Amino acid sequence: MSDDPISGGPVSAEFIADLAAASRILAEEGVVDAAGHVSHRHPDASDRYFMSCAMAPALVTPDDIIEFSLDSDPCVAGGRGGSIERFIHGEIYKARPDIKSVVHSHSPSVIPFGLVDTKMQAMFHMAGFLAGGVPVFDIREKFGTTDILVSDGPKGVAFAACLGDKPVVLMRAHGSTACGKTLQDAVFHAVYTEVNARIQHWTMGLSGGGPMAVLDEEEGRLADAVNQGARGRAWDLWRRRVRDDTGW
Amino acid sequence: MSDDPISGGPVSAEFIADLAAASRILAEEGVVDAAGHVSHRHPDASDRYFMSCAMAPALVTPDDIIEFSLDSDPCVAGGRGGSIERFIHGEIYKARPDIKSVVHSHSPSVIPFGLVDTKMQAMFHMAGFLAGGVPVFDIREKFGTTDILVSDGPKGVAFAACLGDKPVVLMRAHGSTACGKTLQDAVFHAVYTEVNARIQHWTMGLSGGGPMAVLDEEEGRLADAVNQGARGRAWDLWRRRVRDDTGW
Amino acid sequence: MSDDPISGGPVSAEFIADLAAASRILAEEGVVDAAGHVSHRHPDASDRYFMSCAMAPALVTPDDIIEFSLDSDPCVAGGRGGSIERFIHGEIYKARPDIKSVVHSHSPSVIPFGLVDTKMQAMFHMAGFLAGGVPVFDIREKFGTTDILVSDGPKGVAFAACLGDKPVVLMRAHGSTACGKTLQDAVFHAVYTEVNARIQHWTMGLSGGGPMAVLDEEEGRLADAVNQGARGRAWDLWRRRVRDDTGW
Amino acid sequence: MSDDPISGGPVSAEFIADLAAASRILAEEGVVDAAGHVSHRHPDASDRYFMSCAMAPALVTPDDIIEFSLDSDPCVAGGRGGSIERFIHGEIYKARPDIKSVVHSHSPSVIPFGLVDTKMQAMFHMAGFLAGGVPVFDIREKFGTTDILVSDGPKGVAFAACLGDKPVVLMRAHGSTACGKTLQDAVFHAVYTEVNARIQHWTMGLSGGGPMAVLDEEEGRLADAVNQGARGRAWDLWRRRVRDDTGW
Numbered sequence: 001m002s003d004d005p006i007s008g009g010p011v012s013a014e015f016i017a018d019l020a021a022a023s024r025i026l027a028e029e030g031v032v033d034a035a036g037h038v039s040h041r042h043p044d045a046s047d048r049y050f051m052s053c054a055m056a057p058a059l060v061t062p063d064d065i066i067e068f069s070l071d072s073d074p075c076v077a078g079g080r081g082g083s084i085e086r087f088i089h090g091e092i093y094k095a096r097p098d099i100k101s102v103v104h105s106h107s108p109s110v111i112p113f114g115l116v117d118t119k120m121q122a123m124f125h126m127a128g129f130l131a132g133g134v135p136v137f138d139i140r141e142k143f144g145t146t147d148i149l150v151s152d153g154p155k156g157v158a159f160a161a162c163l164g165d166k167p168v169v170l171m172r173a174h175g176s177t178a179c180g181k182t183l184q185d186a187v188f189h190a191v192y193t194e195v196n197a198r199i200q201h202w203t204m205g206l207s208g209g210g211p212m213a214v215l216d217e218e219e220g221r222l223a224d225a226v227n228q229g230a231r232g233r234a235w236d237l238w239r240r241r242v243r244d245d246t247g248w
Numbered sequence: 249m250s251d252d253p254i255s256g257g258p259v260s261a262e263f264i265a266d267l268a269a270a271s272r273i274l275a276e277e278g279v280v281d282a283a284g285h286v287s288h289r290h291p292d293a294s295d296r297y298f299m300s301c302a303m304a305p306a307l308v309t310p311d312d313i314i315e316f317s318l319d320s321d322p323c324v325a326g327g328r329g330g331s332i333e334r335f336i337h338g339e340i341y342k343a344r345p346d347i348k349s350v351v352h353s354h355s356p357s358v359i360p361f362g363l364v365d366t367k368m369q370a371m372f373h374m375a376g377f378l379a380g381g382v383p384v385f386d387i388r389e390k391f392g393t394t395d396i397l398v399s400d401g402p403k404g405v406a407f408a409a410c411l412g413d414k415p416v417v418l419m420r421a422h423g424s425t426a427c428g429k430t431l432q433d434a435v436f437h438a439v440y441t442e443v444n445a446r447i448q449h450w451t452m453g454l455s456g457g458g459p460m461a462v463l464d465e466e467e468g469r470l471a472d473a474v475n476q477g478a479r480g481r482a483w484d485l486w487r488r489r490v491r492d493d494t495g496w
Numbered sequence: 497m498s499d500d501p502i503s504g505g506p507v508s509a510e511f512i513a514d515l516a517a518a519s520r521i522l523a524e525e526g527v528v529d530a531a532g533h534v535s536h537r538h539p540d541a542s543d544r545y546f547m548s549c550a551m552a553p554a555l556v557t558p559d560d561i562i563e564f565s566l567d568s569d570p571c572v573a574g575g576r577g578g579s580i581e582r583f584i585h586g587e588i589y590k591a592r593p594d595i596k597s598v599v600h601s602h603s604p605s606v607i608p609f610g611l612v613d614t615k616m617q618a619m620f621h622m623a624g625f626l627a628g629g630v631p632v633f634d635i636r637e638k639f640g641t642t643d644i645l646v647s648d649g650p651k652g653v654a655f656a657a658c659l660g661d662k663p664v665v666l667m668r669a670h671g672s673t674a675c676g677k678t679l680q681d682a683v684f685h686a687v688y689t690e691v692n693a694r695i696q697h698w699t700m701g702l703s704g705g706g707p708m709a710v711l712d713e714e715e716g717r718l719a720d721a722v723n724q725g726a727r728g729r730a731w732d733l734w735r736r737r738v739r740d741d742t743g744w
Numbered sequence: 745m746s747d748d749p750i751s752g753g754p755v756s757a758e759f760i761a762d763l764a765a766a767s768r769i770l771a772e773e774g775v776v777d778a779a780g781h782v783s784h785r786h787p788d789a790s791d792r793y794f795m796s797c798a799m800a801p802a803l804v805t806p807d808d809i810i811e812f813s814l815d816s817d818p819c820v821a822g823g824r825g826g827s828i829e830r831f832i833h834g835e836i837y838k839a840r841p842d843i844k845s846v847v848h849s850h851s852p853s854v855i856p857f858g859l860v861d862t863k864m865q866a867m868f869h870m871a872g873f874l875a876g877g878v879p880v881f882d883i884r885e886k887f888g889t890t891d892i893l894v895s896d897g898p899k900g901v902a903f904a905a906c907l908g909d910k911p912v913v914l915m916r917a918h919g920s921t922a923c924g925k926t927l928q929d930a931v932f933h934a935v936y937t938e939v940n941a942r943i944q945h946w947t948m949g950l951s952g953g954g955p956m957a958v959l960d961e962e963e964g965r966l967a968d969a970v971n972q973g974a975r976g977r978a979w980d981l982w983r984r985r986v987r988d989d990t991g992w
Contacts, residue, residue: 033691034730035622054725056733084722108691111620112699115708124359124421125396126283138709147718148621148711173620173711195281195356201698202449203360208457209704212363213386215396215421222395226332229302234282237304372855372917373892374779443777443852450945451856456953460859461882463892463917470891474828477798482778485800529939530978531870550973552981580970604939607868608947611956634957643966644869644959669868669959697946705952 004077005069008045015043016062017248019050022187024242026103027058031190036105036175038190039089040183042067049093053080062248070094071153084151088177091156092163099179101186106175109197114170120196122215123203127196128227129167129189131220137162138172148174168193184235188227191234252325253317256293263291264310265496267298270435272490274351275306279438284353284423286438287337288431290315297341301328310496318342319401332399336425339404340411347427349434354423357445362418368444370463371451375444376475377415377437379468385410386420396422416441432483436475439482500573501565504541511539512558513744515546518683520738522599523554527686532601532671534686535585536679538563545589549576558744566590567649580647584673587652588659595675597682602671605693610666616692618711619699623692624723625663625685627716633658634668644670664689680731684723687730748821749813752789759787760806761992763794766931768986770847771802775934780849780919782934783833784927786811793837797824806992814838815897828895832921835900836907843923845930850919853941858914864940866959867947871940872971873911873933875964881906882916892918912937928979932971935978 019040026032034056042048047070052060066082067075072090074082089102113120114136122131139146142158150159150171163169163177167189170176178193180186203212215223267288274280282304290296295318300308314330315323320338322330337350361368362384370379387394390406398407398419411417411425415437418424426441428434451460463471515536522528530552538544543566548556562578563571568586570578585598609616610632618627635642638654646655646667659665659673663685666672674689676682699708711719763784770776778800786792791814796804810826811819816834818826833846857864858880866875883890886902894903894915907913907921911933914920922937924930947956959967 034733035726054729056729058733059736084725106620106622108695109698111695112702115619115699115710116703116706118702122421123363124354124423126354128396145712145714145718147722148624148715149719149722151722172709173618173715175620199356199359201701202357203363205449205453205701206360206366207364210364213420214363216393218393219396219421222393223397226395226397226399229332230283233302233304237282237306240307370917371859372850372919374850376892447852447855450853451859453945453949454856454862455860458860461916462859464889466889467892467917470889471893474891474893474895477828478779481798481800485778485802488803530981531974550977552977554981555984580973602868602870604943605946607943608950611867611947611958612951612954614950641960641962641966643970644872644963645967645970647970668957669866669963671868697949701949 005048005071005073005075007067007075008042008048011043011050013062015040016050016065018183018239019065020052020060020062021239021242021248022183023052023057023060025187025238026105026190028242029191029194029238031103031107031194032057032105036103037083037085038103038186039101041093041100046097048075049089051082051086051089054083061244085149087153087156088150088159091153091160092177092179095157095160096163096179098181101180101183103178103186103190104175105190107194107197109201110170110176110194111174112201113197114172114174114176118204120170120200121212122220123196123199125215125223126227126230127192128215128220128223130193130196131215131217132166134168134170135162135164135166136170136172140172184231187238188231188234253296253319253321253323255315255323256290256296259291259298261310263288264298264313266431266487267313268300268308268310269487269490269496270431271300271305271308273435273486274353274438276490277439277442277486279351279355279442280305280353284351285331285333286351286434287349289341289348294345296323297337299330299334299337302331309492320404333397335401335404336398336407339401339408340425340427343405343408344411344427346429349428349431351426351434351438352423353438355442355445357442357449358418358424359422360449361445362420362422362424366452368418368448369460370468371444371447373463373471374475374478375440376463376468376471378441378444379463379465379472380414382416382418383410383412383414384418384420388420432479435486436479436482501544501567501569501571503563503571504538504544507539507546509558509744511536512546512561514679514735515561516548516556516558517735517738517744518679519548519553519556521683521734522601522686524738525687525690525734527599527603527690528553528601532599533579533581533585534599534682535597537589537596542593544571545585547578547582547585550579557740568652581645583649583652584646584655587649587656588673588675591653591656592659592675594677597676597679599674599682599686600671601686603690603693605697606666606672606690607670608697609693610668610670610672614700616666616696617708618716619692619695621711621719622723622726623688624711624716624719626689626692627711627713627720628662630664630666631658631660631662632666632668636668680727683734684727684730749792749815749817749819751811751819752786752792755787755794757806759784760794760809762927762983763809764796764804764806765983765986765992766927767796767801767804769931769982770849770934772986773935773938773982775847775851775938776801776849780847781827781829782847782930783845785837785844790841792819793833795826795830795833798827805988816900829893831897831900832894832903835897835904836921836923839901839904840907840923842925845924845927847922847930847934848919849934851938851941853945854914854920854938855918856945857941858916858918858920862948864914864944865956866964867940867943869959869967870971870974871936872959872964872967874937874940875959875961875968876910878912878914879906879908879910880914880916884916928975931982932975932978
């Protein structure tokens with residue numbers, strides 16, 4: 001059933017170009033390095049998504065984008081292979097109909113928060129989306145000793161369950177995953193999770209365990225609502241920086 | 249009364265070009281990212297100021313500069329909109345006749361000092377302007393649970409009152425605002441507040457709570473007076489780096 | 497006996513170009529600065545290796561690559577001299593037949609782990625190769641007070657013995673050395689040792705001496721096995737970034 | 745007597761070009777920003793030195809280099825003015841006949857070591873020149889409350905006395921000054937003082953006050969002697985990076 005799924009239908013060149021650009025944006029902003037990936041649900045077929053083949057995100061162009069079923073099987077058999085961790089994306093799209101785009105990364109400043117008891121908190125209004133809590137997925141709990149990767153459906157299901165209804169989830173000894181209702185949302189969440197992590201490192205260095213006047217949950221909710229405009233302005237900036245020779 | 253205010257009169261192309269360049273300088277120096285803004289009071293009309301429309305500061309050109317009344321209403325109705333936080337600027341210009349330019353930013357290394365009890369202090373002579381004290385504005389004190397933004401006149405008034413007679417004010421869970429008697433002053437204050445924050449993080453890491461031989465208030469005042477020359481040299485460097493294709 | 501060793505035979509231009517490129521990659525990725533070097537064992541003669549002459553790694557081109565015996569004597573007498581620390585490479589190739597490539601560097605974030613009792617541990621799956629332990633070589637133990645450099649055969653022998661069967665060894669008050677079964681492996685190990693060091697600094701800052709859920713040895717072994725694909729993708733990215741004008 | 749001193753005689757265009765390039769190198773390597781300066785003693789007249797006029801170091805070209813007496817008076821009256829802190833240079837040249845070049849900077853990672861009781865130590869062989877100790881100049885001790893700057897002869901004399909026979913001296917709430925027997929030496933000392941500071945911040949974060957196996961004084965002396973080659977290779981790299989359009 002999951003072999004050779006059929007395509008959800010054609011999408012615009014701009015849609016594909018924006019998804020490829022998002023990959024380069026995440027590299028440019030330091031969220032991904034030689035690994036990491038961003039996907040987008042098919043705009044007309046909620047049971048399909050698009051993601052690049054397995055390659056360095058800084059190099060992704062529209063020709064590298066592949067369509068997958070939510071079981072993370074490619075719609076064109078025999079083509080280039082997808083990331084071993086594409087199940088992160090497929091299983092989140094199954095579990096969260098509201099989510100249209102997913103970013104997975106290994107940002108160095110975020111990883112520490114998946115290794116210790118300290119919770120990531122929202123340090124400023126731009127990271128208001130974190131104020132509702134940031135869960136940590138430890139693959140050991142359900143799968144024992146593994147290679148750490150979310151490399152099949154069952155691991156993806158457990159991972160998506162840990163994400164719950166939140167926009168961001170950390171992954172022990174691995175990285176993190178950010179989601180959004182649009183491609184712009186997901187990229188914004190990924191970038192500002194990284195910025196917030198740096199601010200929290202510095203703040204905890206100053207506080208020495210003392211109180212920190214972080215955003216509370218309601219402040220976070222209100223700040224996040226008003227940040228929709230900031231998301232668009234950030235996207236305009238980032239998108240322009242990675243525009244390629246052909247104008248995409 | 250505040251709808252459709254009339255313009256304070258024409259200003260030179262160089263004035264507008266410098267203000268747009270200041271926006272790009274702040275992006276280049278890492279003080280602002282996709283958000284933040286810089287304004288300048290009208291040189292001939294003290295009840296008007298100029299600022300870009302709501303956009304990423306790295307992209308601002310002279311065409312993006314808008315004139316506002318001190319109630320932060322645009323002088324040309326129906327044009328592009330100003331930042332939701334333009335009241336930061338308008339209310340400071342009302343409260344502080346000596347101030348001609350204002351920078352608002354979310355610099356990551358500065359934000360921690362708005363979240364903990366540790367005061368920002370002047371770590372070196374280039375930041376002598378901080379030695380008189382750096383207040384912290386917590387919007388909760390007067391306005392309870394909000395979206396954190398200084399998004400209307402009353403919030404701007406309270407914010408300007410917290411700034412008092414200082415050049416820099418921190419904003420809890422938000423960022424900071426730097427002021428100056430000239431555009432060059434305000435940009436210099438914004439950049440060196442960021443540099444000073446990084447130095448203080450490192451110094452406190454070394455001191456482990458022990459004494460730090462920071463600038464005292466009188467040393468800061470003397471150092472700041474002699475820094476006028478340094479401001480000009482810094483501006484020459486920064487201005488050249490962001491010069492655009494048309495020579496501005 | 498070790499004077500004027502004969503060459504192990506011609507190698508492809510691509511082989512030499514890749515080795516020179518690896519040098520520039522390490523500079524680009526911040527692993528080496530004005531010092532440091534990377535070598536590769538001769539593909540057809542296991543008792544020879546190639547390395548640049550003594551120069552800044554960012555400037556290395558194919559013309560700068562020299563062939564050495566495992567006693568670290570150049571195969572062409574009277575040419576440009578090799579690094580004073582080339583014995584690091586020669587003695588590892590003698591002691592470790594499985595190793596084909598070696599990187600020596602002074603990466604600032606790695607050096608602290610050679611100065612204190614804290615062990616470097618594997619913070620995430622990309623650094624799974626570190627989970628088996630990272631030895632520290634202190635040249636004082638066998639050689640007393642020295643100039644710190646591994647500058648002759650006996651020091652190289654002691655150094656290679658400290659490395660043992662591991663891929664990475666730290667050097668007290670000096671730097672570190674990373675090895676691999678291929679050039680890509682060695683460069684990957686060098687880059688991710690640096691990234692892992694930064695993550696560990698931040699994690700220990702958060703943990704305050706408390707537990708850190710790092711990779712255990714078996715997780716590291718499994719993650720490292722699956723990272724072979726990641727190595728290739730990383731190389732593709734890095735190699736493209738340093739491609740020179742002639743296409744190499 | 746110190747007004748209108750006569751020139752020590754013509755010097756080569758290459759000498760002046762290298763000095764101007766050193767200024768741009770220090771900017772490129774992050775040692776100086778909008779302020780800071782580097783000087784070189786006249787090669788044929790030990791009572792004269794060359795330094796740029798007061799300007800941002802990143803912008804210095806050969807045309808900006810001025811000749812001074814050791815009282816820090818310019819040899820050409822009525823020309824562009826020198827830095828207010830040129831007495832740092834003149835008084836060191838008087839007190840230390842062995843010194844031919846001086847760099848003054850406000851490197852952010854170095855400043856903390858001038859504010860706390862923690863001594864800067866040599867973390868690795870490239871900074872062996874620091875192992876003999878790094879004094880801290882506190883201008884308050886002799887001059888009370890000042891603007892912090894070494895802005896006249898008497899302050900320069902006290903400052904040079906604090907430097908003593910060392911290559912580097914820190915300045916409380918100000919910055920640091922590095923000296924050398926050649927221009928290359930002074931630049932190398934300035935760059936690696938900055939790198940060493942960063943390593944020490946990270947090492948002390950790990951050690952938590954525990955022992956650090958830094959270079960001892962004799963190791964430092966031996967490592968520094970062998971670093972002469974590294975200085976040349978570093979200069980080759982840095983010099984090439986700032987070469988200007990005219991080939992200088």
